[in-house]
Amino acid sequence: MGYLATDHRSDSMPIMTAMAAQPTSRLMKMRRICGYGTVVAVMPYMLIKIVWTFGLFLPNEEMGEADWRAINATTAVLAAVGILLAVAFIQPWGQRLPAWLIVLPVWVGTGLLVPMLVLAPVLGPAAMSQDEQAAASNDLWAYEQVLVMISLVGVGIGLPLALAGYAKARWPEALSGPVDPGETQGNTRALQTTVARLLAAGCVALGLVKVFWAAGGTLGLDADRLSYRDMWWHLLSLSTGVWAFAGAWGLLVLTSRRGPRKFLIPMAASWISSGMLFSYGLYSLLTNLGTKRPSPESDVAHLLAGQAGTVLGVLMGMVILMVLHDRRAALREAV
Numbered sequence: 001m002g003y004l005a006t007d008h009r010s011d012s013m014p015i016m017t018a019m020a021a022q023p024t025s026r027l028m029k030m031r032r033i034c035g036y037g038t039v040v041a042v043m044p045y046m047l048i049k050i051v052w053t054f055g056l057f058l059p060n061e062e063m064g065e066a067d068w069r070a071i072n073a074t075t076a077v078l079a080a081v082g083i084l085l086a087v088a089f090i091q092p093w094g095q096r097l098p099a100w101l102i103v104l105p106v107w108v109g110t111g112l113l114v115p116m117l118v119l120a121p122v123l124g125p126a127a128m129s130q131d132e133q134a135a136a137s138n139d140l141w142a143y144e145q146v147l148v149m150i151s152l153v154g155v156g157i158g159l160p161l162a163l164a165g166y167a168k169a170r171w172p173e174a175l176s177g178p179v180d181p182g183e184t185q186g187n188t189r190a191l192q193t194t195v196a197r198l199l200a201a202g203c204v205a206l207g208l209v210k211v212f213w214a215a216g217g218t219l220g221l222d223a224d225r226l227s228y229r230d231m232w233w234h235l236l237s238l239s240t241g242v243w244a245f246a247g248a249w250g251l252l253v254l255t256s257r258r259g260p261r262k263f264l265i266p267m268a269a270s271w272i273s274s275g276m277l278f279s280y281g282l283y284s285l286l287t288n289l290g291t292k293r294p295s296p297e298s299d300v301a302h303l304l305a306g307q308a309g310t311v312l313g314v315l316m317g318m319v320i321l322m323v324l325h326d327r328r329a330a331l332r333e334a335v
Contacts, residue, residue: 031165034158035090039083041154044147046079081105082155089166102166107317110160111275112283115239117156120149123232173328175264180257181330188322189255196255196319200248202312203273207248209305210241213297220301228296240280240309247273251316254323263327270320278313281306 051057052072058064063072085105088094094102116123167174173181183189209220214237218226250269253259260266284295285306295302 027165027168031162032090034162034165035086038086038155038158038162041151041158042079042082042086043151045151045155046076046083048147049073049076049079078109079151082109082159085109086155086159086162089162094166095170106159106163107271107275108279109275110163110272111277111279111313113152113156114160114272115243115276115280117153119235119239120153120156123235171324173331174267174324177263177331178261179253179259179263179266181327182333184326184329184333187326187329189326192255192319192322192326195315196251199312199315199319200252202308203244203248203251203277203316206277206305206308206312207241207244210237210244214238214241220298221296222298225294225296228294233296236280240276243273243276244309244312247277247312247316251319255319267320270316274313274316274320276313277309277316281309281313285310 049072052063053069053076055064055069062068082105085102088097088102164175168176212219213221214234221229246269250266250271250273253266254263254270285303297305
């Protein structure tokens with residue numbers, strides 16, 4: 001999209017002059033604290049995943065299999081990317097990186113981490129208690145779990161805050177100002193509105209299904225696998241449903257330009273929701289195929305829900321880019 005392809009420092013200077021001055025010392029301080037804090041927090045997670053990839057200090061025998069090693073290697077790479085992003089947010093050279101190189105991994109990362117951050121206080125202790133009751137892991141695993149949870153919470157808090165400071169300096173139109181910046185010739189608002197309504201309907205439908213399952217509904221589930229509905233599954237289903245509803249609301253506000261006066265709230269809701277639906281949908285499909293872990297959903301329902309989330313997330317992201325492109329043009333004309 002044009003928003004990503006045409007991002008240059010010189011192009012955004014008029015907007016930056018109108019909406020925000022050069023980053024203040026307070027903003028830079030927040031970016032640095034959160035950026036370095038993210039690096040420190042994610043290091044234990046990355047090191048643990050690397051160790052597990054090589055088959056060392058494994059919690060159980062199952063994680064020594066090739067599919068689990070591949071997953072651990074992939075998450076180690078993602079952790080390394082998170083570290084590089086955190087450093088880029090606080091270094092001058094990060095301002096010169098291509099927009100897509102920042103936006104794409106951050107979109108996926110915030111979609112994965114922010115919803116998990118909300119659930120961490122419940123899911124973390126629940127997972128540790130479950131492992132203790134099952135006696136399926138060694139004593140070292142208890143300490144490894146603590147480090148993993150600290151890392152996830154740290155990066156879930158630090159990376160979005162560092163990103164906020166970075167985006168405020170580089171793309172002020174993405175965070176500041178009113179929902180309605182005005183109209184420009186050649187805008188895509190009509191297309192945005194039509195697509196957003198269709199996507200909102202899809203999000204509501206997916207959300208209703210997820211909330212129905214989380215509340216105990218069994219339609220679409222495999223009767224022989226109902227015992228696999230543990231606390232993790234219920235909470236993740238509920239989280240997906242809630243974020244799907246939030247994304248539908250945010251997308252309708254962004255395209256209709258009615259609702260909250262501030263742009264940040266619906267933008268954040270749409271951004272996190274789209275990234276969450278894409279990343280969790282894709283992760284669910286890949287892990288189910290890779291680890292062969294049973295899922296309570298029937299094969300068809302699991303496939304449809306995962307693919308629906310992935311497709312909705314991508315299309316929502318495209319609408320967000322169109323909104324930001326028109327918003328930048330309108331704010332540039334207003335200067």
